[in-house]
Amino acid sequence: MFLSVKGLAKSFGNNEVLKNIDVEIKEGSVLSIIGPSGSGKTTLLRCLNALEQPDKGIFSFSDGLIINFDNKLTKKEILQLRRKSGMVFQSYNLFPHKTALENVIEGPVIVQKRNKAEVEELARELLRKVGLEDKMNLYPHQLSGGQQQRVGIARALAMEPQLMLFDEPTSALDPELIGEVLRVIKDLAKENWTMVIVTHEIQFASEVSDHVIFMDGGYIVEQGKPEEVLKHPKEERTKQFLDRILNPA
Amino acid sequence: MFLNSLLPMFLGAIKYTIPLTLISFVLGLLVALLTAMMRLSKSRIVRTPAVIYVSAIRGTPLLVQLFIIFYGLPSIGLTIDPFPSAIIAFTLNVGAYASEIIRASIQSIPIGQWEAGFTIGMTKSTALRRIILPQATRVSIPPLSNSFISLVKDTSLASLILVAELFRQAQEIAARTFDFLLLYAEAGLIYWVICFVLSLFQNKLEKRYDRYVAK
Numbered sequence: 001m002f003l004s005v006k007g008l009a010k011s012f013g014n015n016e017v018l019k020n021i022d023v024e025i026k027e028g029s030v031l032s033i034i035g036p037s038g039s040g041k042t043t044l045l046r047c048l049n050a051l052e053q054p055d056k057g058i059f060s061f062s063d064g065l066i067i068n069f070d071n072k073l074t075k076k077e078i079l080q081l082r083r084k085s086g087m088v089f090q091s092y093n094l095f096p097h098k099t100a101l102e103n104v105i106e107g108p109v110i111v112q113k114r115n116k117a118e119v120e121e122l123a124r125e126l127l128r129k130v131g132l133e134d135k136m137n138l139y140p141h142q143l144s145g146g147q148q149q150r151v152g153i154a155r156a157l158a159m160e161p162q163l164m165l166f167d168e169p170t171s172a173l174d175p176e177l178i179g180e181v182l183r184v185i186k187d188l189a190k191e192n193w194t195m196v197i198v199t200h201e202i203q204f205a206s207e208v209s210d211h212v213i214f215m216d217g218g219y220i221v222e223q224g225k226p227e228e229v230l231k232h233p234k235e236e237r238t239k240q241f242l243d244r245i246l247n248p249a
Numbered sequence: 250m251f252l253n254s255l256l257p258m259f260l261g262a263i264k265y266t267i268p269l270t271l272i273s274f275v276l277g278l279l280v281a282l283l284t285a286m287m288r289l290s291k292s293r294i295v296r297t298p299a300v301i302y303v304s305a306i307r308g309t310p311l312l313v314q315l316f317i318i319f320y321g322l323p324s325i326g327l328t329i330d331p332f333p334s335a336i337i338a339f340t341l342n343v344g345a346y347a348s349e350i351i352r353a354s355i356q357s358i359p360i361g362q363w364e365a366g367f368t369i370g371m372t373k374s375t376a377l378r379r380i381i382l383p384q385a386t387r388v389s390i391p392p393l394s395n396s397f398i399s400l401v402k403d404t405s406l407a408s409l410i411l412v413a414e415l416f417r418q419a420q421e422i423a424a425r426t427f428d429f430l431l432l433y434a435e436a437g438l439i440y441w442v443i444c445f446v447l448s449l450f451q452n453k454l455e456k457r458y459d460r461y462v463a464k
Binding site for chain 2: 094
């Protein structure tokens with residue numbers, strides 16, 4: 001088990017977004033989280049790197065690191081936690097004043113203080129891997145959404161995280177650009193990256209995931225292997241949700 | 250007359266108007282950045298002094314501030330020469346106005362930019378320095394240029410605390426020759442030329458920073 005989350009709770013004001021959630025993330029496996037908007041799935045993901053600070057809960061990592069949210073985290077704990085994971089955002093959030101290559105090397109050079117020449121080599125390789133070898137010196141506004149998102153993936157990978165987090169990585173993309181991003185994520189799955197993906201792409205989730213969680217109203221309603229949850233759901237709410245997504249008209 | 254008076258006015262600009270503007274603006278920007286950071290702080294104790302400072306400076310005439318520093322402070326035993334008095338007053342003035350520009354520019358950068366910095370392990374101060382401020386700088390160039398150009402003209406107020414700058418030279422020559430219209434128009438023309446040149450620099454700077462923005 002790479003990470004075990006116990007008793008995670010988070011409220012925004014009076015709105016309880018996560019209600020006592022337990023999650024287990026296996027080393028080298030892909031966990032997908034699906035659910036209607038407002039179900040708490042994005043908040044759950046953002047709690048995993050403390051972009052949202054949970055009100056309660058305990059994270060236990062396989063290497064012995066334990067983060068307890070019952071007390072407010074220290075700055076050091078937050079940094080320790082963030083170092084474990086890389087994140088890919090729905091709206092890419094590339095740095096607009098930096099080229100694709102500069103976006104990718106920023107973290108390793110500035111935060112990890114690694115040798116710039118070596119990092120540039122690594123960044124070129126990562127950008128090649130996501131199919132952008134000829135776009136390295138372009139600024140984000142010169143790239144399509146799908147290309148920007150692939151730079152976003154390379155930027156996260158460059159930090160060499162143990163866990164990759166994806167927050168609806170294709171939701172902002174035009175339909176014809178979704179495939180190129182999903183292909184990159186599938187490749188990562190084949191390389192046994194440990195990943196958590198919040199997505200609305202049911203077909204993709206069923207192909208790439210080892211485990212699927214369906215959330216609604218701040219709870220985990222149902223979880224299991226993709227063919228169980230996505231093909232033969234037991235819970236009525238899961239059935240209704242899948243039916244709405246797969247037969248929109 | 251026009252040519253005879255041009256040299257002293259020109260010297261006044263070179264020796265006082267321009268140094269006064271440049272020094273006050275650079276120091277003022279440092280004060281402004283500090284004030285903006287204080288105003289964006291979560292802690293009320295840090296925020297409050299900055300809020301009071303900005304309110305006091307914006308709420309009182311610059312001429313009154315100059316007079317307090319140069320004519321007022323000697324009565325409590327603090328006598329400051331004309332030029333440093335002017336530097337202090339203009340620095341405090343720029344600091345207050347520019348702090349609002351900087352604060353607004355920082356707040357105009359989407360929160361996702363901070364978050365992207367955090368997810369690659371940055372602390373708040375690193376994200377500010379590497380990600381937020383470079384983008385906020387682009388946003389703030391037009392309004393800061395405005396402040397800068399206003400400052401050039403505001404330095405003429407220093408003539409009233411005996412700084413021998415451009416406009417004071419015009420006044421002194423006019424007092425002897427009674428050529429008021431010619432001399433004051435000439436002074437105005439020199440300010441105009443200085444400001445025109447500065448606005449050319451502004452255009453260049455904006456173009457340089459626009460290269461990463463979609464047209």
